[in-house]
Amino acid sequence: MKKGLDAYKLKIIALVFMLLDHVKTYLSYPTYEYLGWPRWPEFIGMITRFVSPLFLYLMIEGFYHTRSRKKYLIRLFVAGLIMMAGNVTINYLFLNTNGQAEEISFHSLTQGHDVFLTLGFCFAIVWCLENLKTRKKILLNGFLLVICALSVMFNEGGLFLLPITVIIYFLRKKKTTMCLGILVFCLLLLLKALVGYNPAVVDSFYAYMCFDDQWAMAAVIPFILLYNGERGKNTPFTKYMFYVIYPVHLWILMIARYMIMP
Numbered sequence: 001m002k003k004g005l006d007a008y009k010l011k012i013i014a015l016v017f018m019l020l021d022h023v024k025t026y027l028s029y030p031t032y033e034y035l036g037w038p039r040w041p042e043f044i045g046m047i048t049r050f051v052s053p054l055f056l057y058l059m060i061e062g063f064y065h066t067r068s069r070k071k072y073l074i075r076l077f078v079a080g081l082i083m084m085a086g087n088v089t090i091n092y093l094f095l096n097t098n099g100q101a102e103e104i105s106f107h108s109l110t111q112g113h114d115v116f117l118t119l120g121f122c123f124a125i126v127w128c129l130e131n132l133k134t135r136k137k138i139l140l141n142g143f144l145l146v147i148c149a150l151s152v153m154f155n156e157g158g159l160f161l162l163p164i165t166v167i168i169y170f171l172r173k174k175k176t177t178m179c180l181g182i183l184v185f186c187l188l189l190l191l192k193a194l195v196g197y198n199p200a201v202v203d204s205f206y207a208y209m210c211f212d213d214q215w216a217m218a219a220v221i222p223f224i225l226l227y228n229g230e231r232g233k234n235t236p237f238t239k240y241m242f243y244v245i246y247p248v249h250l251w252i253l254m255i256a257r258y259m260i261m262p
Contacts, residue, residue, distance in 0.1 A: 006232030007058050010223055011242065014051045014058075019249060021048035022113070026253035030260040042210040049216035052115065052157050053164050053182070054223050055242075059119050060168050063126050065231070073123050075243070080116035083247045087112035090251060094258040113250050114156055116243075121152035122165045129169055160189070160214050179221045190215035 005013075021044065028040040066072045088109045098105040128145035132138060152158035163185055171178035193212040202208040232238075 002228040002230055004228030005223070005226045006228055006230040007061065008232030008234070008238055010054060010058060010227060011238075013223070014054045015242070015245060017048045018051045018246075020044060021051065022250060022253055024048075026250075026257045027260070030257055034260055034262070042207055045210055046213045046216040047219070049213055050219035050223065052118075052161060053217050053220040055115070056119065056122060056161055056164060057168055057220065057224055057227075059123060060126055060165070060172065061227075061229075063123060063130075064172075069123075069127060073120060073127070076116055076120035076123055079243050079247070080114055080120055083112075083114045083116050083250075084110065086247055086251050087114065087254070090254050090258070094255075096258075112254060115246070118152060118155040118158045118161060121148045121155060121158065122161060124148045125152065125162070125165055126169050129166075160217065164217070175224065179224055182221060182224075183218055186215045186218035189217075 024040045024044045031037040032039045062072065063069060091109045091111055092104070095104065096108045096111060097103055098108040125145060125148045128141045128148065131141040132145070149162060152162050164182060167181040167185065168178060171181055193209060193215055196212065197205060197208050199205070
């Protein structure tokens with residue numbers, strides 16, 4: 001057994017922090033405002049920001065080790081469509097409306113997390129890049145690459161995960177250099193956040209940095225360095241647990257939020 005953490009252990013860590021982040025996201029305001037519970041610490045968003053890039057990294061590793069890339073991609077998109085259907089159903093049943101217009105719209109119905117679609121498009125991007133590297137169907141893969149890159153930017157976190165996808169793909173075999181690339185990207189996001197800070201609009205610099213916190217994705221670097229390249233525990237449960245835990249806990253939190261808020 002190699003030193004470090006295998007993929008299964010990293011997924012468990014990511015799941016725990018993901019649950020923490022989503023509970024804070026969905027229940028922080030309603031429990032504080034309507035139930036009078038203590039306010040959740042604002043820094044929770046920062047310490048959990050590594051979760052998405054970690055799942056992305058493990059997915060790209062899975063791309064090179066899976067027995068069927070086609071089945072992997074289909075699984076991600078099917079899960080994404082099921083997630084979207086669940087979000088739409090819950091938003092419709094609780095009459096979620098669109099802002100001040102107080103009307104049900106496409107935007108109000110589709111509100112909710114759905115990282116499956118983001119990961120699906122990122123997986124497809126890696127596949128297209130791999131095919132282009134081997135000069136396989138260049139025109140088709142070039143076209144699909146552009147479509148997937150544009151599509152992922154309209155999905156959850158895609159605008160930030162797309163550059164990380166490219167960094168991981170091209171520097172995958174040079175882990176230290178790859179981590180340096182991720183760090184540089186996150187430093188650029190930090191610079192963007194600092195430049196965007198306006199004390200005349202935002203009272204607290206701390207609260208602002210906790211809000212514009214995508215730069216904190218840099219926290220994924222230690223986990224990538226700890227990854228030992230092994231899959232770890234491999235059972236049907238470990239293979240599909242994320243596909244079950246992710247939608248179920250989010251749907252429960254969505255329903256709880258709607259039931260707490262008037």
